[in-house]
Amino acid sequence: MAHQDVDDLIRRLPKTELHLHIEGTLEPEMMFALAQRNGISLPYASVEALRAAYDFSNLQSFLDLYYAGAGVLQTRQDFYELTRAYLQRAHADNVVHVEIFFDPQTHTARGIPFATVLDGIRDALDEAGCTWGMSSRLILSFLRHLSEDEGFATLAEALPHLDRIDGFGLDSSELGHPPSKFAMLFARCHELGKPCVAHAGEEGPPEYVWEALELLKVCRIDHGVRSLEDPALVKRLAEGAVPLTVCPLSNVRLKVVDDLARHNLRQLLQAGLKAMVNSDDPAYFGGYLNANLLACRQSLDLSADEVVTLVNNSFEASWLPDVDKQRWLAEVKRIHAESLAA
Ligand SMILES: Nc1ncnc2[nH]cnc12
Numbered sequence: 632m633a634h635q636d637v638d639d640l641i642r643r644l645p646k647t648e649l650h651l652h653i654e655g656t657l658e659p660e661m662m663f664a665l666a667q668r669n670g671i672s673l674p675y676a677s678v679e680a681l682r683a684a685y686d687f688s689n690l691q692s693f694l695d696l697y698y699a700g701a702g703v704l705q706t707r708q709d710f711y712e713l714t715r716a717y718l719q720r721a722h723a724d725n726v727v728h729v730e731i732f733f734d735p736q737t738h739t740a741r742g743i744p745f746a747t748v749l750d751g752i753r754d755a756l757d758e759a760g761c762t763w764g765m766s767s768r769l770i771l772s773f774l775r776h777l778s779e780d781e782g783f784a785t786l787a788e789a790l791p792h793l794d795r796i797d798g799f800g801l802d803s804s805e806l807g808h809p810p811s812k813f814a815m816l817f818a819r820c821h822e823l824g825k826p827c828v829a830h831a832g833e834e835g836p837p838e839y840v841w842e843a844l845e846l847l848k849v850c851r852i853d854h855g856v857r858s859l860e861d862p863a864l865v866k867r868l869a870e871g872a873v874p875l876t877v878c879p880l881s882n883v884r885l886k887v888v889d890d891l892a893r894h895n896l897r898q899l900l901q902a903g904l905k906a907m908v909n910s911d912d913p914a915y916f917g918g919y920l921n922a923n924l925l926a927c928r929q930s931l932d933l934s935a936d937e938v939v940t941l942v943n944n945s946f947e948a949s950w951l952p953d954v955d956k957q958r959w960l961a962e963v964k965r966i967h968a969e970s971l972a973a
């Protein structure tokens with residue numbers, strides 16, 4: 632199939648996104664607009680100056696800016712508008728199902744009530760369900776640079792809202808904050824009957840992926856690109872069909888890989904791992920879901936079959952009920968067959 636046809640297929644396929652930080656969808660234009668509305672001054676003269684600062688050397692250099700930027704989010708309406716803007720972009724990319732992270736500790740630490748954050752995000756998710764039939768799940772992600780006790784305090788704040796929280800995650804500065812630090816917290820999350828995921832093997836070593844699996848008992852690994860360094864881990868991930876929510880443009884921008892052409896996405900698939908493509912923090916990393924897939928197609932010369940495998944892996948790894956998964960997988964198959972026949 633010609634490159635142009637694979638690109639068309641990428642755009643046409645229904646897709647799901649499983650690794651997306653809602654705070655990472657805050658575009659510079661919206662950051663400035665909210666800053667003005669909320670009477671906050673930003674240390675940048677213009678949108679262009681802010682964008683120019685998006686030149687990261689590693690995960691921490693990004694996180695410093697990302698947490699500072701999130702300071703403009705104050706009201707339920709702000710969180711609603713942020714989420715609505717992301718969902719509009721996802722819908723334009725033919726994303727039909729999203730499972731998104733929110734970082735409540737980033738906001739409650741500034742005095743924003745937990746419910747303000749949750750209500751605003753949920754307003755937009757519910758609206759997207761009504762307007763487009765887009766399905767969604769919301770994942771409360773704990774900040775791993777904070778203590779486990781602080782995680783427990785956040786979990787206590789979440790308890791009255793558990794009907795609107797679908798799972799738990801772990802993100803932020805990975806090095807020096809291994810999953811084992813949160814073993815008791817995640818045990819409690821499992822007791823609440825919710826699925827858990829964790830960022831691991833982004834900058835951190837394969838041991839962190841092992842800990843996420845064995846101690847936090849996660850059902851997906853977020854990133855996990857360093858797993859290939861450990862053959863025993865690859866065997867474990869393949870045998871357990873553990874999904875890896877890979878974020879290629881993020882990996883380039885955070886210098887996890889030096890060049891997209893040298894990303895190990897294909898090697899992950901060839902090792903039998905359930906990898907897929909996601910956008911992570913698209914406002915900071917230069918592209919939403921289709922942009923990630925198109926960039927991989929171009930730099931890695933992905934075939935139509937590889938694209939379909941990535942999209943299928945994503946539906947299979949989602950928390951959709953089986954009947955919905957089967958419906959979307961059948962739709963992917965139909966569109967793939969149509970594009971082959973064209
Ligand atoms: N890529 C990433 N890794 C860890 N924590 C994050 N929070 C937002 N984006 C993140």
Ligand SMILES: [Zn+2]
Nearest residue numbers: 802830853911
């Ligand atoms: Zn992430």
